[in-house]
Amino acid sequence: MTRSVVTGGAGFLGSHLCEQLLADGHEVVALDNFITGSPANVEHLLEHEGFRLIRCDITEYVHVPGPVDQILHFASPASPIDYLLLPIETMKVGSIGTLHALGLAKEKGARLLLASTSETYGDPQVHPQPETYWGHVNPVGPRGVYDEAKRFAEALTMAYRRTHGVDTAIVRIFNCFGPRMRPDDGRAIPTFIRQALMGEPITVAGDGSQTRSVCYVDDLVAGLLLLLRSDLPGPVNIGNPHELSILALAEQIRALTGSSSEIAFIARPTDDPTVRQPDITLARDELGWEPKVELDEGLRRTIEWFRTQTSQARLGERP
Ligand code: UDP
Numbered sequence: 001m002t003r004s005v006v007t008g009g010a011g012f013l014g015s016h017l018c019e020q021l022l023a024d025g026h027e028v029v030a031l032d033n034f035i036t037g038s039p040a041n042v043e044h045l046l047e048h049e050g051f052r053l054i055r056c057d058i059t060e061y062v063h064v065p066g067p068v069d070q071i072l073h074f075a076s077p078a079s080p081i082d083y084l085l086l087p088i089e090t091m092k093v094g095s096i097g098t099l100h101a102l103g104l105a106k107e108k109g110a111r112l113l114l115a116s117t118s119e120t121y122g123d124p125q126v127h128p129q130p131e132t133y134w135g136h137v138n139p140v141g142p143r144g145v146y147d148e149a150k151r152f153a154e155a156l157t158m159a160y161r162r163t164h165g166v167d168t169a170i171v172r173i174f175n176c177f178g179p180r181m182r183p184d185d186g187r188a189i190p191t192f193i194r195q196a197l198m199g200e201p202i203t204v205a206g207d208g209s210q211t212r213s214v215c216y217v218d219d220l221v222a223g224l225l226l227l228l229r230s231d232l233p234g235p236v237n238i239g240n241p242h243e244l245s246i247l248a249l250a251e252q253i254r255a256l257t258g259s260s261s262e263i264a265f266i267a268r269p270t271d272d273p274t275v276r277q278p279d280i281t282l283a284r285d286e287l288g289w290e291p292k293v294e295l296d297e298g299l300r301r302t303i304e305w306f307r308t309q310t311s312q313a314r315l316g317e318r319p
Contacts, residue, residue: 001025001026001027002025002026002027002069002070003026003027003028003029003066003067003068003069003070004021004026004027004028004029004068004069004070004071004072005028005029005030005031005064005068005070005071005072005104005110006018006021006028006029006030006031006071006072006074007031007032007058007062007071007072007073007074007075007097007101008031008032008037008073008074008075008076008115009028009029009030009031009032009037009042009053009074010030010032010034010037010038010039010041010042010053011032011036011037011041011074011075011078012037012041012078012178012180012181012182012217013074013078013115013173013176013217013220013221013224014030014032014037014041014072014074014075015030015037015041015042015045015180016178016180016217016218016221017072017074017221017224017225018030018042018045018051019042019045020221020225021225022045022048022050022051024225025050026050026070027050027051028045028050028051028052029052029054029064029068030042030051030052030053030054031054031056031058031062031064031075032053032054032055032056032075033055033056033057033058033075034055035077035086035089036077036078036079036082036086036182036185038182039053041180058075058093058097058100058101059089059092059093059096059097059100061100062100062101062103062104064104064108067108068104068105068108068110069108069110069111070110070111070112070113070228071101071104071105071108071110071111071112071113072112072113072115072224072228073097073098073101073112073113073114073115073153074115075093075097075101076090076093076094076097076115076146076149076150077089077090077093077146078117078146079182079185079186079187080143080146080186080187080269081185081186082185082186083143083145083146084142084143087142087145088145090145090146090149091145091148091149093149094146094148094149094150094152094153095149095152095153095156098114098152098153098156098157099156101114102156102157102160102166102168105160105166105167105168106160106164106166109167110167111167111168111169111228112157112166112167112168112169113168113169113170113171113224113227113228114153114154114157114168114169114170114171114234115171115173116150116153116154116170116171116172116173116235117146117147117150117172117173118172118173118174118175118237118239118276118278119137119143119146119147119150119273120135120137120147120150120151120154120172121133121135121136121137121172121273121276122135122136122137122138122147122271122273123136123137123138123271123272123273123274124136124273124275124276127275127277128213128241128243128277128278128279129237129276129277129278129279130237130279130281130282131172131234131235131236131237131279131282135147135151137151138271141270141271142269142270142271143269143270143271144271154170154235157170158170158233161233167231168233168234169227169228169230169232169233169234169236170233170234170235170236171223171224171227171234171235171236171237171238172234172235172236172237172238172239172278173220173224173238173239174213174214174215174237174238174239174240174276174277174278175212175213175214175215175239175276176214176215176216176217176220176239177189177190177214177215177216177217177298177299177302178216178217178218178298178301178302178305179217179301179302179305180305181302183306183309183310188212188246188249188250189214189249189253189299189302190306191203192249192250192253192254193253193257193299193302193303193306194306194310195261196253196254196257196259196261197257197259197303197306197307197310198310199259199260199261200261201261201262201263201264202250202253202254202259202261202262202263202264203264203266204246204247204250204263204264204265204266205246205265205266205267205268205269205272206246206265206267206268206272207247207265208245208246208247208248208250208263208265209245209246209247210245210246210268210272210273210274210275211243211244211245211246211274211275211276211277212243212244212246212249212276213239213240213241213242213243213244213276213277213278214240214242214244214249214295214298215238215239215240215291215298216240216291216293216295216297216298216301216302217298218293219240219291219292219293220238220239220291222289223238223283223287223289223291224238226287226288226289227283227287230286230287232286232287236282236283236286236287237278237279237280237282237283238278238280238283238289239278239280239291240278240291240295241277241278241279241280242291242295243275243276243277244295247263250263251263252295252296252299253299253303256296256299256300256303257303
């Protein structure tokens with residue numbers, strides 16, 4: 001029996017990871033302080049005998065009794081508005097939280113998978129981005145808190161690997177979407193879906209010509225677990241190379257929801273990357289991984305989930 005610890009286990013990605021690990025027969029201990037994650041994301045797992053959810057802030061201390069084979073370190077505010085609202089928490093979890101997660105891995109002899117990010121590439125000057133690219137990050141801009149925390153986390157992970165021989169892997173996660181994203185997390189896809197379903201204007205930043213490459217969560221989780229179960233140190237990019245403009249994304253969501261929302265152009269956030277696309281050659285060659293779910297299909301599944309959430313919220317409001 002493999003025992004896995006998932007930090008940020010009640011978050012968007014963390015909850016999908018817990019679900020898959022349990023389905024694969026692991027025992028799972030999920031740690032979360034619920035500042036951006038929510039117990040509701042893992043409520044359906046609570047009855048599973050192999051699952052434990054522990055409220056704790058890993059920037060203070062991490063203690064997990066018993067053996068641990070794998071640590072998936074996914075705790076962090078992860079959407080631009082979250083880390084703009086929680087800049088110090090973001091830096092603390094990326095630095096001190098990562099230190100504690102690595103310390104736990106060292107103590108238990110566990111393999112640690114660090115959730116890093118395409119944000120380590122900043123506003124990239126190399127396109128698409130291979131893992132060998134060192135990035136173009138503004139450390140003193142508002143996004144710097146997330147980008148630099150993750151860059152620090154990568155460096156610390158490599159230091160533990162080199163100095164203490166801890167078995168580590170670094171994944172650079174590109175834009176991902178799916179059920180359990182918070183409708184108010186400010187990211188493009190949940191925001192556009194919520195706006196389209198409510199008939200509100202769809203807020204496209206700038207002229208919408210900036211690009212992203214978005215991956216459906218099931219594909220992403222499959223890639224993460226392949227990396228975890230390999231002996232690669234990374235960094236390895238995991239994401240879908242299907243690149244499109246934010247305006248095209250907004251139009252596609254509007255069409256798929258059947259919404260008549262207008263598109264409203266709003267100010268572009270500071271240091272918003274102009275392009276982003278993963279080079280996934282390494283993941284393809286070394287892990288045999290590539291995404292399978294088409295954008296349309298992934299969006300359909302996500303919209304469906306948002307519809308059920310919206311109708312539940314409306315029901316909840318009734319006296
Ligand atoms: N964006 C937008 N409208 C929104 C939210 C985001 O046009 O209501 C844009 C944002 O400026 C960026 C892109 O969508 O260019 C992706 O933003 P997101 O927050 O999803 O993720 P990021 O890749 O920037 O971390």
